[in-house]
Amino acid sequence: MPDTPVALPAELRTNLDRAVAQVNSVVLGKASQVNLAFVSLLAGGHLLIEDLPGVGKTTLAHALAATLDLSFQRIQFTSDLLPSDIIGVSIFERDHNRFEFHPGPLFAQLVLADEINRATPKTQSALLEAMAEQQVTVDGRSHALPAPFFVVATQNPLDLAGTYPLPDSQLDRFLLRISLDYPSREAERELLTSANRQQIIAKLAPCMSAAEIQTLREHVGAVVTSPALIDYVQGLISITRAHAEIRIGLSPRAGLALLMAARSHALVAGRGYCLPEDVQAVFVPVAAHRLTLSGAGTRDRLQLARALLNEVPVR
Amino acid sequence: MRLDRRQFDLLTLTIVLVLSTHVGHLPLWANLAAGLLVGGRWLQRSYRPGLGAMPVWLRLPLTLGLPVAVIAQFGTVLGLEPGSVLAIGMLVLKLGESEKVRDARAALTFAGFILMAALLFDQGLLGALHVAVAVGLVFLCLRELEIPPGERRGPLFGRELLGGARAIALSVAAAVPLTLLVFLFLPRLAQPLWGAPDNLDARTGVSEVMTPGQFQSLMIDDSPAFRVQFATGQPPPPQQRYWRGLVLNRFDGLNWTRTDSSSHRPVESNLQLLSAPLDYEVTMEPTQQRWLFPLDVPTAAPERFLRNVDLTLTGFRPIGAVQRFSMSSALEFRLAGLNPTQRQNALALPYGYNPRAQALGAQWREQYGDNAERIAAAAMKLFRDEFSYTLTPPPLGRNGMDDFIFETKAGYCEYFASAFAVLLRSAGVPTRVVVGYQGGFWNPTGEYLLVRQSDAHAWNEVWLGERGWVRMDPTAAVRPERVSLGSRAASGAETSWYRSEWLMTLRDRWDLVNQLWNEVVVQFDTLRQQGLLRQFGVAQADWNQLALAFAIGTSLLLAFALWWALRAGRDRQDLIDRAYAALCRRLQRAGVERAAHEGPAAYLQRLRAALPQSAAELEPLFADYIRLRYARRDADAAESRRFAQAARRFRPRRNSG
Structure with missing residues (x-):
């Protein structure tokens, strides 16, 4: 590592x-x-x-x-x-x-x-x-x-x-x-x-x-999140807000939770910095239960959250 | 959106600069009115911004009055000058009603048109620079309008404006290649579409009529008349630098004018060349006249010009722009041929004018008889002994030549030539006046001869029987320096401060710069364009070929610009991102494509399995990338470069098995 x-x-x-x-x-x-x-x-x-x-x-x-x-x-x-x-x-x-x-x-x-x-x-x-x-x-x-x-x-x-x-x-x-x-x-x-x-x-x-x-919780707070990673997190957040199948996207609190969970994931994985993979690993558990669907699609929240991950590119 | 204070100030400044490119050739009332309106509007906007735009009751009469005033001045609204005045008036009125960003944008776009018109009046280097500065300011102002009003609070000429200027300079620099392409390959018309300005009243140069006292303003005008480059690289000696303009035959007691017969074609056998022809190229400033000034005497006429019986060169069209002519002259010659009509013309004097001069001529006739040479020598002696040279001669009365010869005895070339001709004609010797230029300043740096307006000169040709027409210069008899050293030396004590030595040197340098500008930019016409194309192997470029080449060139350039813009948009990333993207593309060609949403660690995981033979190289590369991209809040520049180099060096290994 x-x-x-x-x-x-x-x-x-x-x-x-x-x-x-x-x-x-x-x-x-x-x-x-x-x-x-x-x-x-x-x-x-x-x-x-x-x-x-x-x-x-x-x-x-x-x-x-x-x-x-x-x-x-x-x-x-x-x-x-x-x-x-x-x-x-x-x-x-x-x-x-x-x-x-x-x-x-x-x-x-x-x-x-x-x-x-x-x-x-x-x-x-x-x-x-x-x-x-x-x-x-x-x-x-x-x-x-x-x-x-x-x-x-x-x-x-x-x-x-x-x-x-x-x-x-x-x-x-x-x-x-x-x-x-x-x-x-x-x-x-x-x-x-x-x-x-x-x-x-x-x-x-x-x-x-x-x-x-x-x-360990203090160390989670010190995990490095680079600008590139923040870009990626923002990309994920903004896509939930502009998606046809979603009525209410992720709130700022949800965004903070996503980043915090990603940091924690990085620490558990043994790293002092966050990777897009950390965000991806926690995105579905963090985001799925926070989305309100619009009813326009047939997918449930879990399927949708997984699909969203494939729509946001990592630079 | 309403313009804020600094935007309006910048707009006003820009428009003032744009208008200043026209100040020189506008009628006085137009200058005054424009200044008054712009100044008034600025004051109102600065101190009473609440009043808003110029009200209709003021705007409407001004708008309607503008064409009326133009017609009153020029008699028409068509043509370059009336059109310019009209356009300038509209721009000023537009500033009057400019309250919003949209108005300002329209005004600035229109200002670009007015700047183009300024180039039709003046194509000199200074004028072009003036216009260029104004164009830059127009761009800068347009850019400042993009910023929402009220957002910038600093002083107008602050760091923000400097930043804007830098951005504009970059954009303009980016436009240079296309501009050069257009300049070099856009098909040119021999004559500009819009024609030349109608009257250049200030720049008369030598005119068709010679009246003593007329050169007055010309003699102190140091602007260039033409420049000459010699095939040998060296100019002829000063005494032989007579630039033949027009031959004037008819005297009405006051004016010398041409006779119609002078435009007849010459009889070839009459001219005998006694020296080898001298080849040279003349670059004429626009004169709005139809004749050229070859060295005495021309052996042939250039294209579109005719050589007349008196060996002057006249063209079919006035010279409206800087033009270049190849000519050749013989400095030693014998010009014979005088038929009875011509003899009569060369002897005619108006009845009842200058009786004392005629009496003196008659007296010489009795004294020397038929011997024209002795009569001429007597006249020369008279001038040499009793006359003086001055640029400010006393005024003359009705019998001007009598007054001059017997009373004032002071003048310059026009006076001497006129008096000489009157005296000799009175003595029965056929004589005529030649006007043109004499001398010229040799610019050793540029290796060309500069002839100024102040070098304008008049001299005589006297019929000496068997020797034919012989050039005689009474001015040289009075003031030999005029011919040997030039007009500057001749004026001697009358040298003003602005003709002091160091200033003249400076002006010579400046003239060289102007000459280069003319040579490279202004005179780049159809012929030069073809010459350029010939160097690239296009022997006979015609209009269609040029248009095609231009279209292809432009399309290629635009296609390149489009590609570049799209590329720049696609990965507007920093060094690390570009290098990583390139690495991923290479790995994709090797068969392992990175999904857009795939993080580097996951990708590396797949690569390890798919390309085990390259894994050893990929591991450190990806470790570096991850460290630079995600383990730092901002990446170290040197490390980034190292990673970028390493990533570019990487080549996926072929599977050895």
């Missing part, structure tokens, strides 16, 4: 590589999705996994939690879940004669929000607000969420009865939206023949600390 403008400390580098490898050893044949999960983590964004039940969404989240030395909470979203159930509640303490805040399950560094679309919009909003602001406010008092704060939410797109799918505007809160899909034949064979995933995860040893993640 070519030299990096700001080299990552060797220990950090090996830890990151080991962490990625460890998650890959649990979630078989999903190297790119695992990669994107780390991209999201290091870019300081949240991850939405949208797929059918049973393809390993929860396994991925668990593997991440076990690999990263982070406090972990899992919230199973249901239709009767209330905001206070996830945020926490103030209870009157008779001993001290005052209200005391009891933090809810959201107060963890890694939160798995399972089947987020089953909760009511009110509860969803509470979660999304916390994700955006890194803090919650109860009874007029703000409580900071722990850092790093990383939410992995899952959503089942098919099972629509009694669900409240996230509206487009709120999808924007997630940096990346990925889907896992069925494993390949070889991966599935290994899955079937090897030990129970739960047991494997239970044996995993964490290999990255919260402090290390913070350092």
